[in-house]
Amino acid sequence: MNPDQLLHSAVNAHRNGRLPEAETQYRQLLSMQPRHADALHLLGILCHQSRRHQEAVSLIERALAITPRNPDFHNNLGLALQACGRIDDAISHFNRGLDISPEDTDLLGNLASACHAAGQLQEAISSYKKLLHINPQDQDTIAALSHALQALGNQQQQHGHYAAAEKAYQEAIAIEPQNAALHYNLGNAQRELGKPAEAAASYQRSIELSPHDADSHNNLGNVLRELRQLEQAMACYQRALELNPALYHAKVHLVHQKQHACDWQDIEKDILQIREWVSTTPQAQISPFAFLAMPETTAAEQKQCAMNWTSNRYAKLMHEPSLVQKGVTRRIGPGNKLRIAYLSGDFRLHPLASLVTEMLELHDRARLEVYAYSYAINDQTPERQRLEQAVDHFVDILPLSMHEAAQNIHADQIDLLVDLTGYTQGSRTGILALRPAPIQAAWLGFPGTMGAPFIDYIISDAFITPPEQAAHYSEQLALLPHAYQPNDRHRPVAAAPSRNEYGLPNNSFVFCCFNQSFKIVPQVFASWMRILQAIPESILWLLECNSIAKANLQQEAQRQGIDPARLVFAQRIPMDQHLARHKLADLFLDTAPYNAHTTASDALWMGLPLVTCSGNTFASRVAGSLLQAVGLNELITRNLTDYEALAIKLANDPVLLGTYKQHLQAPSQTALFDTAGFTREIEALYFKLQALPLLQAS
Structure with missing residues (x-):
């Protein structure tokens, strides 16, 4: 051919x-x-x-x-x-x-x-x-x-580009509107962008298309919780668990929201199950924040929970090459300032601002250069504006991915990076997992160990974290000489109101607790009811966090023989008015095992004595630390029997109670509210940490 x-x-x-x-x-x-x-x-x-x-x-x-x-x-x-x-x-x-x-x-x-x-x-x-x-x-x-x-x-x-993710999902949905997974993923992106209402609509559409997807029900519960639709959120978690009983995090969310609702039916059994998961099922997604709020959990269990969470969430990032070598800092000499950076998603109208702003303003600019890396939504409030002016460099990293944010911090040659958010809502702990700074510390935002090898120190004090409890913290203890908490003395306070304005009887002894409802546990509430029984002309003034908790607490009071009318609920109001109304109360009753934190310092700043019951975990010892720093150690108890007895004693002894109120008339003279002194102490700690060799994580 x-x-x-x-x-x-x-x-x-x-x-x-x-x-x-x-x-x-x-x-x-x-x-x-x-x-x-x-x-x-x-x-x-x-x-x-x-x-x-x-x-x-x-x-x-x-x-x-x-x-x-x-x-x-x-x-x-x-x-x-x-x-x-x-x-x-x-x-x-x-x-x-x-x-x-x-x-x-x-x-x-x-x-x-x-x-x-x-x-x-x-x-x-x-x-x-x-x-x-x-x-x-x-x-x-x-x-x-x-x-x-x-x-x-x-x-x-x-990669943390949530706006770009949202756009891509929306474009895909325009092509395939019946694809449930697309609506679910769109909801995830919208939640990260701080759009809970839009996210809820996306999850609801996903559920319409795929009714038996447990994750969609769980995530809908998450955003409904953020929208304060507590009852609907709990129903979503319940449905998720019906569809997938092994969806551990849905169970944790449900139990934590039951705590917010003060719905204590079967709660001890539920918490026992979650504690068992922490010790036996490391892959379970048990939120460390929710877990440390659960009664009976130990410091050792809280450490294990945090370590499990870190391993599940950040193992991939931790295996990437570190941006800087651990512990190797720049040489600090004449003209070479120590570069301190604070990382937070709460640089806005938030309790954090009422703690750190004045301290940031008072940092010694001759020795320190102060950065703030913020991934908070700019709420345009005076608190946000003041924070932006309080530091040398305020850097908005909200639009950046975790990698981009870490690269920015690394490029700024930060010596010590202090995380102020921890494992609370919206945290971007992954930034720290990439090790953008040679020394990294946790402080204020999360009252417990992070269980993370990339966090070198936890900043605390010897009352909250006694050295003998160091084994319960993955970080090395970095202890301040007084309380671990700073305070802002320049917060505005409204004119003193009258009791009538808040529905309080003029002739009653007013016990109060303005802690969030999830901190109220059955044992403490029972103690409160016995205190009211012992002081017949007294009332208990509580923060109304949600209508379900209010109804449940009133019902429980009735069950324990206390007229529900003796529980008065305070609405949420602007901070200056909230601070002012503390003067209407006679004694603050703390919660346990999760104490008042910023709420406690608010009360003490306004001259209101507080009785606490200290336990063996970080969150259970904060109020005791604050009382110690104002010189009122005698208001710290170690068990609920003594707590209850002390509250009754003070209510029956106006002279003794008056001496404590008098003691608090000049709070700025105490270590807790000596913000300038606190600032010098924490700066000294920073220089000490910068000079110390770091131990390898065990």
Whole structure:
């Protein structure tokens, strides 16, 4: 046969699946004409089909050397290269083919698929859109574009680009509106963006499309909780658990919200189960914050819970190369200030601002350069504006991914990074996992150990974290000489109101507790009821956190023989008015095992004595620390029997109670409210930490 006949016969055999015959004839032709480009190309395709991909690459490259502007050659070489794992080279040839034939649908489809596989999702999406422009009804391309957009959303979500993720999911939903997973992922992005109402709508649509997806019910519960729709949130968690009883975090959310609602039915049994999970099921997602609020949990269990959480959430980030070497700081000398940075999602109208703002203003600028890295939404409040002015460099990292934020901190050559958020809502602990600073410390935001090898120190005091309890903290203890808590003495206080304005009887002894309702546990509430029983002309003034808790507490009071009318509930009001109304109360009754924290210092600042019961965990010892710092150690008890007896004694002894009130008439003269002195103490601690060698995490 002549060359043309041989080519025709080989192609016919190839098309009909007789590959050995076709290969023999292609090779006969090439022995006659070694530079026959079509034969080289077609034999290359046959080798690719026979999984001899490297041979296919070699053959098609020879064909392209002869005919370099053939788009089919570039397309099939790209496929062979991709099969060899050389995806970047494959993409290059698909693009070169498209330079020659811009609307070649095979090239566009293969380029889109290769870019998708390589994680080059923007390029993949662009190619899919070009394909749809050519053939708008191609269902395979529509599905592929939606899949790529979803993958882009997932990628952006993973890297903390939540606005970009939201956009990608919305675009995918426009193509596939019946895809439940897209609505679920959109809800996740919207929640991260601080859009709980929009997130709730997305989760609800996901549930409409996929009613039996437990995760959607759980996440809907999360945003309804943030929207203060407590009853609906608990119903969502309950439904999630009905669908998937092994959804551990839904159980934790449900129990924690029952605490907010003061719904104590079966709560001891539920908490026992969660404690068991902490010790036996490390992969369970048990929120450390919710766990430390649960009665009976020990410091050792809280450490284990935090370590499990860290391992589950941040293992991948911890295995990435650290941005800086642990403990190696810049040499601090003349003209070279110590660079301190505070990281927080609460630089806004938040209790944190009432603690740290004056301290930030008072930092010694001759020795320190102070940074604040904020991922809080700018609420445009005076508190936010004051915080921005209180530091040398206020950096808004809210739009940045965790990696970008960590790179920024690293680039600023921070010596000591202090995390003020911990494992509370919206935290971005992953930034610290990337080790952007050589020394990293936890302070104020989370009252417990982080269980994280990338947190070197926990800043506290010897009352809250006695050295003999160091084993219960993964961090090294960094102890201040007085209380661990700073305070802002410049917060405005409204004019003193009357009791009538708040529905308080003029002639009653007013016990109060303005702690959040989740801190009220059955044992403490029973103690309060016995105190009211012992002091007949007394009332208990509580913060109304939600209507369910109010109703449950009133019902429980009735059950324990106390007229529910003796429980008076305070509405949430602006901070200056809230501070002023403390003067209407006679004695603050603390909660245990989760004490009043900022709430306690508010009371003491306003001259209101507080009785606390200290336990063995961080959260259970904060109020005791504050009382010690104002010189009122005698108001610290160690068990509920003594707590109850002391409250009754003070209510019956106005002279003794009056001496404590008198003691608090000049709070600025105490260590707790000596903000300038506190600032010097914490600065001394920072310089000490900068000079100390760090121990390796055990």
